[in-house]
Amino acid sequence: MIVTTKAIVISAIKYGDTSLIVKLFTESDGVKSYLLKGVLASKKGKLKKGYFIPLTQLEIVATHKGKGTLESLREVKLSTTFKTLQTDVVKSSIALFLSEMLVVSLQEEEANPALFKYLEKAFIWLDSNGEIANFHISFLIQLTAFLGFYPDDSNIEAPYFDLAEGEFVLSLYNEVMEGATVEVFKQFLNTNFDTSKQIKISRNVRAHLLQQLIRYYQLHLSDFKKPKSLDILQQVFG
CATH class of the missing domain: 1.20.1440.120 (Recombination protein O, C-terminal domain)
Known part of the structure; x- marks a missing residue:
């Protein structure tokens, strides 16, 4: 199922050399975990590692299979741009x-x-x-x-x-x-x-x-x- 929802980053853990496993609290489905393959190596992809700093607020398009496995993200953008939270x-x-x-x-x-x-x-x-x-x-x-x-x-x-x-x-x-x-x-x-x-x-x-x-x-x-x-x-x- 393809889902469009707001989400808040709870955690991001490095997986291998170039990937992340991120846990988001989504408005549509509660807690969800996603595997972002190659996000740490990609400079031109839609998914930027800067989006996944804890407490960042996002709007995402995701594929939710709901089988207890890691889900996947299709699109990500900021829903709120913080001014001081990540620099102070x-x-x-x-x-x-x-x-x-x-x-x-x-x-x-x-x-x-x-x-x-x-x-x-x-x-x-x-x-x-x-x-x-x-x-x-x-x-x-x-x-x-x-x-x-x-x-x-x-x-x-x-x-x-x-x-x-x-x-x-x-x-x-x-x-x-x-x-x-x-x-x-x-x-x-x-x-x-x-x-x-x-x-x-x-x-x-x-x-x-x-x-x-x-x-x-x-x-x-x-x-x-x-x-x-x-x-x-x-x-x-x-």
């Missing part, structure tokens, strides 16, 4: 980290229009805004709503957040978020990128909150692997 060192570090988080978080080969729209708007916001220190925290918290484990804030006045149960609690049973970290975490709930950038937070607390969020993902997603780029991101903000 802080933003590109955030992009690399978030792309790794998406690789382990997004697995379904089925359409999810609401999630696609969220990702599309989120990365356009990151590209066009300057105050971005809280972006990745806000992004990961909001993303949990689409993954099925958004924090239950019905008991938000409680002093601990139970990472395994995803709710605020009065007593310690499982791993919890507590102290200054949980108080800042509460401020992020039910906010958007514009409001969350106004939250005042120290570097140490932000770093600890990020580590706690990654642990939260680990407890709620099977086969979760800690992003390799986390250390780079912490250095950028440290």
